[in-house]
Amino acid sequence: MKGEFTVLIYFSVICPDEQDGKPPSGIQYYELRMKQKDEERCEDDDEDRCKIIEVQGLCAKEQDASHCRRTCGLCQHTTSTRQRCYFDPKLHGKWVLYDIDRIEDVTIERKRAVFSAFGQYYCRETGTNENQYKAVSIFTNGCAPRYTCFEFSRTNNNLLQYRASRSLRHDKEMEEICTFHEDPYPLLDTYRSSYFKNLILSGIKFLWPSYCGIDSTIPFNGTYYGEMCDGTISDWDEDTCTTKGTLTLQSRTCSPLTAPLELQCLAYIMHDTEELQQILITRSMDGKNEFNCWIIKSYIDGGKWPWRVMFKMPTTQCTPIPDTHMDVHRQPRAEFYLGDKDKSKLCKPAQNPDSVIPGVKVTIKPYVGEKEVSTFTKEDQDLELTNTDDFKHEPRSSKNGCHTSVDRSYQLLGIISLCWMGL
Missing domain, CATH: 2.40.128 (Lipocalin)
Structure with missing residues (x-):
């Protein structure tokens, strides 16, 4: 009959290779006569047996009713489960x-x-x-x-x-x-x-650059693939004075990060169920195309300001940190303790409107010739300073009676000369 077939189950790990599939004498086996089931049809697997099940009141048991769908009155329910739905x-x-x-x-x-x-x-x-x-x-x-x-x-x-x-x-x-x-x-x-x-x-x-969530350059110490490391992690672009869609890791103390490692940020997610935790998904841009999940976890010690740790997971799967102790293969490959108090956002003067005093033209050196930078009003200024001690100004007298202000944070970039005209 169509859909019927035979299955031989042997008691030995040795299977016969005869063409008829029959075992030689002395090898025990079960012979099962099977019938292929059509899931689009509601029918009983064994009509005679299902009548007995109905009489004995066994249709209430799922293990019996599933083989006697017609007799046990499950056909209407089965039809409802075949109603189509569509993935968004x-x-x-x-x-x-x-x-x-x-x-x-x-x-x-x-x-x-x-x-x-x-x-x-x-x-x-x-x-x-x-x-x-x-x-x-x-x-x-x-x-x-x-x-x-x-x-x-x-x-x-x-x-x-x-x-x-x-x-x-x-x-x-x-x-x-x-x-x-x-x-x-x-x-x-x-x-x-x-x-x-x-x-x-x-x-x-098809992958788009995404927000990384670091918002600055942050020093760290910790371990990277078993090596002790001190270095920095950054998604800050000094040229544009904004964040970028890539993350840069570099260190002078551990060999894997001696050459800066660039990571493309693919997603930054605030965790819904875990407080003080975010996850970051990245792709390495060194040609290896390694995909990873980073778990950024905050800890509060004695009511003090929280300190953060970044864990690099082996893959893009963000296994909860407590669960990694159960499986050595899922343990973090890196563990960075972030020095948030020492984070920085340095900007090149040519791209930093916050270094300009309203109504004053600024000449920035060194340049070939002079370059004028557009002025900004006070409302345009939105500079976030993380360490005000690095931004002190010391006025000095010049020959023409103007004052020259030296911004210590930009000593390597040039001297900003400010002249108040008519004073």
């Missing part, structure tokens, strides 16, 4: 999951989400939470469908976050399916987790 267009695209044990391609289309290792999931239902979807995996090998809840969060152009629930054999309400936690050991958070996993948009040319 903002989720559509090709993505990449970077994790410890694999790099997995993910494609999300209108009707389905396809994970190259995790499987295919067809959208079946949406709930009150617009970011959650009940999806079903349908198999052609005789296995029953599995129902899984996915929750997505599209952070920006570069990043899509998701988490997956346990896959259940029996259909449940979304409130029951959509609970998120790790699998038992040894899988743990390989496929499912309580926290969101990060998917990176496929194709480097």
Whole structure:
């Protein structure tokens, strides 16, 4: 009959290689007569057996009712689960999951989400939470469908976050399916987790520079791949006097950072559930294209001003720091203690309007010839100084009676000559 086949299960690890598939004498085996199931049809697996189950009142048990859907009156319910839903267009695209044990391609289309290792999931239902979807995996090998809840969060152009629930054999309400936690050991958070996993948009040319969240140049000390390091981390551009979409790490005390390491910032996220914590997703620009998550965690000691630590995770997956102690492969590769009190924002004078006094033309040296810089009103000034001791001015007399002010923070860049005309 169409859809029927036979499976031989052997008690030995030695399988026969005869053409008819039959084992030689002396090898024990089970012979199972199987029938392929059509999930689009509501029918009983064994009509005679299902009649007995109905008489005995066993339809109330899920393990029996799932094999007797017609007899146990589940056909109408099954039809409702086949009602189509569609994944939000903002989720559509090709993505990449970077994790410890694999790099997995993910494609999300209108009707389905396809994970190259995790499987295919067809959208079946949406709930009150617009970011959650009940999806079903349908198999052609005789296995029953599995129902899984996915929750997505599209952070920006570069990043899509998701988490997956346990896959259940029996259909449940979304409130029951959509609970998120790790699998038992040894899988743990390989496929499912309580926290969101990060998917990176496929194709480097499609990635946009994003806010890094450092807003300055900050000294740090700590470890980088086991080496003790003192250095700086910066997303500050002295030429434009603004932040940029790349992060620069450099140090004179540890070999991996002797040459500055440039990182493209892909996403900066304020953590919703963890107070005083942010995450930063980066891509290395050294040709290796290494993708990582950085966890920026703040600590308050004795009610004092919080101090921050940056942890570089092995991949883009931001495993909670307490959980990394359970898996040596997920422990941070770097740990930087940030010296926020000594952070700085230096700007080149030609691009720094805050060094200009209203109504006064400024001549900046050294230049070939003289260069006039446009004046700004007081309202235009918005300079954030982190150490006012570095910005003291000492007036000196000049031959023409004007005053020359030396800005110590710009001694290497030139001397600013200010002349009040008519005084």
